[in-house]
Amino acid sequence: MSTEPILEAHDLAKRYGRRTWALTGIDLAIPQGGITALVGPNAAGKSTLIKTWVGFERPTRGNVTVAGIDPQKDRSSVLGLVGYVPQSPSLYDGLSIEDHLDLAVLLRPEFDRAYALRRLDQLGIPAGQGAKSLSGGQQAQVALALALGTRASILLLDEPLASLDPLARREFLHVLTDAVRSEGATALLSSHIVTDVEQACDRLVVLGVGKILLHDTVSDALATHWLATEGAATPAGAAIGSFGGPSGERLTLVRQPASSVGPDLRPASLEEVVLGYLASGRVVPGEAAA
Ligand SMILES: Nc1ncnc2c1ncn2[C@@H]1O[C@H](COP(=O)(O)OP(=O)(O)O)[C@@H](O)[C@H]1O
Ligand SMILES: [Mg+2]
Structure with a gap:
């Protein structure tokens, strides 16, 4: 896996109308190869960011590039590199x-x-079948096959799993992972639920309302984040954000190298990492200032 960035955003801000800032100054560089999950709640700006990369939305400020090309300057070259769903x-x-x-x-x-x-x-999806008679999962697979058939080296998939049942999700991710690994492609897929994409992804970008809260490899994110329950000592400056646990207890996400972690802390799951960052960046949707 090369570390050459292939999807970049430089101080990218996007405003719709007079007041809605969908993105508020994003800097991001996603390296070539592997699968990146773009995770964030509804209205976080996931679709806006993806559409900006394919040139379907114009930045209000800043710019984006795909393999070094600005889609606002040369959209057809970008579209030639990208399979977009x-x-x-x-x-x-x-x-x-x-x-x-x-x-x-x-x-x-x-x-x-x-x-x-x-x-x-x-x-097992017969090509003669009418699109109307396909299940949601099959439709998603056809959309993916249409994107994969472009043989594009970059795949941008916007919430491809949202309407799928758990088995169809797994099958979809299996096909995607296989295609990405065998072709050396780069895929970015958005989701509002990290557990959906956890097994398949190499990297994770957490998008709060209009801003990047975390960009890391999944393995580094898991190796450096911990949870403190209420009352446990959290090291100064290491607390990221607090959220309610399953039985109402207060949990605090802590970022720290494994070597300096005290006995009070336990490893955080990827979902807890996301929850901690979302809690840290809690902003009212649509009211974020750029
Ligand atoms: N075409 C549009 N016109 C006006 N507001 C929009 C438009 N598209 C998105 N928005 C607003 O921008 C914000 C981000 O939306 P979106 O990028 O669709 O987020 P996500 O995909 O994470 O749900 C939301 O507040 C949404 O209402
Ligand atoms: Mg969206």
């Missing part, structure tokens, strides 16, 4: 899967129809 992707009801593949080839002559077909075949 929007939130709630819409297949055409009246068309079969095969029709969708034909359409993909029409839009993008280098579209690898055979590869997309093979992926669907492995999942």
Whole structure:
């Protein structure tokens, strides 16, 4: 895995209308290779950030690049590198899967129809089937196959798991992980629930309302975060944020190297890491100032 950044944002701020700051000055550099989870609550700005990378939203301030290219300056080059699956992707009801593949080839002559077909075949989704008769999970798989068929080296997937049942989620992540590993691609997928993506992801970006609260590898995040229960001594300056535990107790997320952790602290799960950072960055949606 190279460390060359492939998705970057530089002081990126985005305002909709007069007052809604969706993003408030984001600096981010995601290295090439592997899967990054972009996790944050509803209205955090996940879709806005992803759409900015594909040039569908224009920054109010700052800029973004994809493999060094600014989509505002050269959107077609960026679109040639990226497979993008929007939130709630819409297949055409009246068309079969095969029709969708034909359409993909029409839009993008280098579209690898055979590869997309093979992926669907492995999942037992017949290409002759009408899009309307597919389950939510199958529709998500078709959308993913359409993105993978572009053979793009960068995949941007906006909440691809939101409408899937647990088994379909697992299957989707399995297909994605396999494709990313075998092709050496870079994928970014957003979710509002970290447990959904935990097993599949190499890196984690936590987005609060309009700002980055954490960007780390999953393994480093797990190795350096701890939980203190109420009354436990938390080392000065190490507390990130506090939130309510399952039985109403107050839990505090602490960031510290493993070597200096006292007996009162226990390792935090990835979900607890996210909760701690979200608690630290709690802002009223839409009222964040850039
Ligand atoms: N086209 C738009 N016009 C006005 N406000 C928008 C638009 N798109 C998003 N927003 C607002 O920007 C904020 C971030 O939205 P979004 O990027 O969709 O967040 P997420 O994907 O994390 O749920 C929200 O407050 C949302 O209401
Ligand atoms: Mg969204």
